[in-house]
Amino acid sequence: MLRANHRPPSILGDDPFSHALKPSPYETDYEKHSRLEREIEAKRISDLIDDEIRRDKERFKRSKQDVRLLLLGQAESGKSTLQKQFQLLHSPASLDAERASWKIVVFYNVIHAIRTILDGLENWGHLVYQNLNQHWPNSSEEGDPNTPGGRSSITQLRLKLTALVAVEQVLADRLSGGLKITGGGKNGVYVRSGWQVRTQIHTTRNKGKGKARSTGNTPDDADQDELLVDVARKLQIARDDIVSLRNHPAVTKLLEKKKIRLEEWSEFFLDQINRIAERGYVPTIDDVLHARIQTIGVAEHTFVVQHNSRPVQWRLYDVGGARGQRHTWAPFFDDANAIIYVAPISAFDQYLEEDPLTNRIEDSIQLFSQICANKLLKNVHLVLFLNKTDLLRKKLAQGTRVSKYITSYGKRSNDYEHVSNYFKTHFVQVHRSNNPGQRVLYVHQTSVVDTKTTQTVIINVRDSIFRGYLKDAALV
Template sequence: MSLESEKKTVNKTIKLLLLGAGESGKSTILKQMRLLYMNGFTDEERRQAGLTIFANLLDAFRILLGIMATEHIKFGSESAKLSADLITQKVPESLHEVQLDTATGAAMKNLWQDSGVQVAVSWSRSLPFHDNLIYFYNAIDRILTPGWIPGDRDILQARLRTTGISEIHFNFGHLSWRVIDIGGQRSERRKWIHCFENVDCLIFVVALSGYDQCLAEDHNAVRPKLVL
């Protein structure tokens, strides 16, 4: 490529930076862009998303059980206690070892019917995982089907904490777009400053549903305010 053609390519590339708190929806926007302007997701990426969804469900139920322990909420039945034991003992060492088998799915269903767990669910409305828990629990029979592969909406609902910097490139109209997603947790925000060079566009993402929610990394802190 000649210097002149390289210069033209650089000049027509738009650098878009996505910023916002953790769980605000930045990565979801990035995934939407992949679906709309790129070729979506490969089979391997969908398989990995399935493991993430399994982990999301396990984490959500463990958080509910943690709320019950902290707030001294009692189980409504002995069978729910047994189901809780099964869930708490299922702690994979890595995402690749996550498996949502029939027994675990049955334990989740049993817990969901428990009166004490439902109290914890109502308490969890201020936590960012709540909507995703409802979505995936309602789809649990489909998720447990042998050979299940996540669809586009499943992947959009999946939550995996962004660490470091994620970046995609695509063409739209007469322009090339370079979209950068940076982790929004407190520990990641110090990296923001390194990405501002030559930025053409910045989107600060805020979830309307998160106005009274806690931070994903700190359940005792509310989400950041943006003063315009």
């Protein structure tokens, strides 16, 4: 059995989000009235979402002759990214047409990363200053947080970046439509499918002309969106400061000590900041694949595949993977033909955002065992993607030891082959012990941001799912 270490208590703390949501004991009548109004609005949005989920379920039931594929797995495992790869393979023009609408997500990801770094410096900076004192007794003033000059440079950077960081919440509100989700972790911005249309924008071009709102889907529209124009300008001004902050020795130290944790997409976008901050920036397909936004509920995507020159409709269901979202999956189980379960095997040193005590690999294995044991799913074609292998390789190359987080890993060799095989063995074992029938488990090691390799795997998986589908249809 796989045993994981609990998270060190020093990293734990109260969830600041739920704390912030408590009404103040000094609330005035006016404040109480506005709070209650906001709560009514939140309930209205939540009811709308419930209605949408109900309608999706009804559509799901009506579409029995189509191939139905569920993408399951914990939050951040890569389900929506895999969905984008399906879209890229079967409907590349539609993903290309969406590129401009991802600009707001990329901007949000960048600014969220900057705030994460600034918060980390605020909370843990004192540790690094002491540490750097010991290591760099003779270093020069510039950029060295050991010296009064260096410390003030962090203070200056914080000041210069204040205006940019202040728009984080505005972007989050635009993306989520003001929707807040409980039980989903403290940093999440959640979206339902079709968010590109729902986050319609006021354009300067349309202002005062009584025109309908623009969809924000073309580069032109994004260029006219007041909020995006403002954020783009702030990014251009702050570009050098962002680079200085990212490369600051204090930040490097805190990242090494894991006091600041930058998610993979944050690192990706911060490293590309010069390109993103350029005038007229439009996200590339690679940016779209890296952009991170959490899925809420179950989003349906359809596409047509030519099998033996016959068009077959596929319905792909991309689910929200956070614990608070998993109850929405079950209604889609009874008619599913296939599941791709996505497990991020790079996450051995990470903990669930929604439950900071639980190791993410441990959670992924537990969830997989529930899927395997579910009677409604006993005949589905089951595919396992051991995902984020690129990040696993990177972490191991940087010297992160698996046994520090997964105690049962013991003294095994800390290289990619041993580590990936160890995780694979556990997933296969879980399937075997929860599989009274003879269902086959198809396993692939993937990095779903890598288009070339992922497309090959998708074609292989898709054709094998379709063969199983035809076989089942012949038996009915």
